[in-house]
Amino acid sequence: MVLDNLGSSLRGSLEKLRGQSRLSEEDVEEIVREIQRALIQADVDIALVQSLSDDIKERALEEEPPAGTTARDHILRIVYEELVALVGDSTEIPLEPQTIVLAGLQGSGKTTTAAKMAWWFSKKGLRPAVIQTDTFRPGAYDQARQMTERAEVDFYGDPDEEDPVRIARDGLDETADADVRIVDTSGRSGLNEELVDELEEIEAEVDPDRNLLVLDAAIGQGAKDQAKAFGDAVGVDGVVITKLDGTAKGGGALAAVDQTDSTIAFLGTGEEVQDIERFEPSGFISRLLGMGDLKQLTERVERAMEETGQDEDDWDPEQLMEGEFTLKDMRKQMNAMNRMGPLDQVMDMIPGLGGGLMDKLPDDAMDVTQDRMRNFEVVMGSMTEEELENPRSVGRSQVERIARGSGKMMSRMMKQFQGMGDGDMQRMMKQMQGGGGGGGGMGGMGPFGD
Ligand SMILES: Nc1nc2c(ncn2[C@@H]2O[C@H](COP(=O)(O)OP(=O)(O)OP(=O)(O)O)[C@@H](O)[C@H]2O)c(=O)[nH]1
Ligand SMILES: [Mg+2]
Known part of the structure; x- marks a missing residue:
């Protein structure tokens, strides 16, 4: 998983501080170096890494540790706070009836995420349904049907209909009993006019409460451009970063999203419907640092x-x-x-x-x-x-x-x-x-x- 070795490499340096009550400049340097190495390996933008390092150094040496705290706790808290700020906030997802449209490029994980999110909402006690409007890729209907079966949630799609907007309209009617409607859309290899038009039409029909952009973690810092392009074209209320299990580079996407005006809603960590977690900045970073969550x-x-x-x-x-x-x-x-x-x-x-x-x-x-x-x-x-x-x-x-x-x-x-x-x-x-x-x-x- 992304930034996986951050926790273990930091732990060594932190361990050395055991029993110390003050931090020396060398201690701080060593810890900052470990953090830089992990972040750069995870594809986080160099300039961002530099400013984060500077902030950590400055705070660690200038802030007075509260009475009773050890040097180790002091630096750990600062590192934790700065990393939490780096990944940014979590998109608000209220546990109430709503309609969500998922958009993203080909293969980014939209269909998988639709089923996963439906599963997640169902575990929260809401009744979700997935509406599959992808008429572009052959097999999209079957894939969505099978995944929603595994998630044990409602599904609507029409393999004989060619108009995505029509499917969206019928889908909303057919899933009127559901609390949360998740509309899966088709992808393209790039954000072209065809895709933008289709998304705009679906959005006009569905009038969603939120648009979520699905991004593959492997694109690293490219997340910044995609989030911006989709944001300009159709508006993005939050981002889902998928395939964090499969790449060591996901740090790029995590940090880049925050550099645009987006926030992260969910993380995808595998191919099964259960492999989803709500993005919680503090929990996410505590886990990276091995502090548990x-x-x-x-x-x-x-x-x-x-x-x-x-x-x-x-x-x-x-x-x-x-x-x-x-x-x-x-x-x-x-x-x-x-x-x-x-x-x-x-x-x-x-x-x-x-x-x-x-x-x-x-x-x-x-x-x-x-x-x-x-x-x-x-x-x-x-x-x-x-x-x-x-x-x-x-x-x-x-x-x-x-x-x-x-x-x-x-x-x-x-x-x-x-x-x-x-x-x-x-x-x-x-x-x-x-x-x-x-x-x-x-x-x-x-x-x-x-
Ligand atoms: N390891 C891993 N694989 C994932 C994850 N999310 C999706 N995938 C895989 O990525 C591939 C593409 O996922 P889809 O959900 O079909 O992507 P899509 O955005 O719907 O693709 P199109 O409909 O073609 O635009 C599939 O093989 C999924 O199993 C994830 O979080 N982890
Ligand atoms: Mg799909």
Whole structure:
């Protein structure tokens, strides 16, 4: 993924600052060099890299770090803030009924994005529909139909109709029940008059709430020209950058979009309908820096909760912060985590557990952890509500009963859970929420660690 090595190369330099309370000029130089290298590799405009470097240097040396912060936190915060400013804001996408037109050059990812966005809206509880108006490319109809089937969302298209505007009109009628109508359009190899005319006519017919321009990340800084050309021709309310999974150069598109007056709405990170994320500048940059992204994690948790039929209320970090964490809570978390995707991805998003830790773990550690979680599940399945609420009350005879019931790892788990002091879980949750603890260990994690 774009700028992938920024986090890991910075982490080394930041690690060296551990224990220091002040930054020397050399420290700042080294960190700025790492950032420059990563940004230039990612195809970010050189002049932009230079001005960003200057800003970071100036702030790092001139701003007084707030009392109690370390040199490491001080520079990390400045780097983070400057990078967030570099990628710019996120396009506002209200969760309400609306019509969106997707435009872009051939192969930029419009059709894929239409299905992905529909999937995204459906996960937010809205009813989306995709309208396919591309009569230019043979196969466009089938492609859109198949992708929307995979996304399990409504679809309208007409393989026998040649007029895109007519399809758009019929499509709006046919999808009147949907909350969010996403209109996919055809592409051309360049922004020619034919494409501009077609887009203008569709826009006049559809009267969309927003036009989103779909850009392939591989075009790098070319994003600036495309965003400007489409903006002048039909108006662009936001940009979707696709194929960020496939190129190391996506930094060009990310930064270039902000240099025009556009903002970024979504990022495409793969070919499947789920491979989409809302662009959140702060989360995006925290993740790049290996600081984790609680917001993303929360989104995934919410999604997982929906799928397990659990209430969102069940996920209550506040309650965990207050220190009451029972086995029952742990089971809920584990169920949710299992549904959030591969454990290593989830861990990467937790501030303090991100990057730094993952690098240190042996390759198979995640498999082992995942196995262990499954074991816990089996064991907890044999416990009563009372025992789950109150693990310290579990005596020997209960342990034996539960062990018989589960046949698995009982004493080991109880030993670990009981051995975990009251404050440990609280401390762990604090660490997760506080972020910034790149190398933060798993020491307090008890059952998850060894
Ligand atoms: N790896 C990756 N591939 C993507 C992504 N988005 C789209 N693609 C692929 O890019 C190719 C083109 O995507 P389409 O969605 O057909 O592009 P389009 O803009 O609709 O193309 P036209 O209709 O011909 O103008 C397809 O093979 C997609 O699978 C992405 O985020 N990551
Ligand atoms: Mg298409």
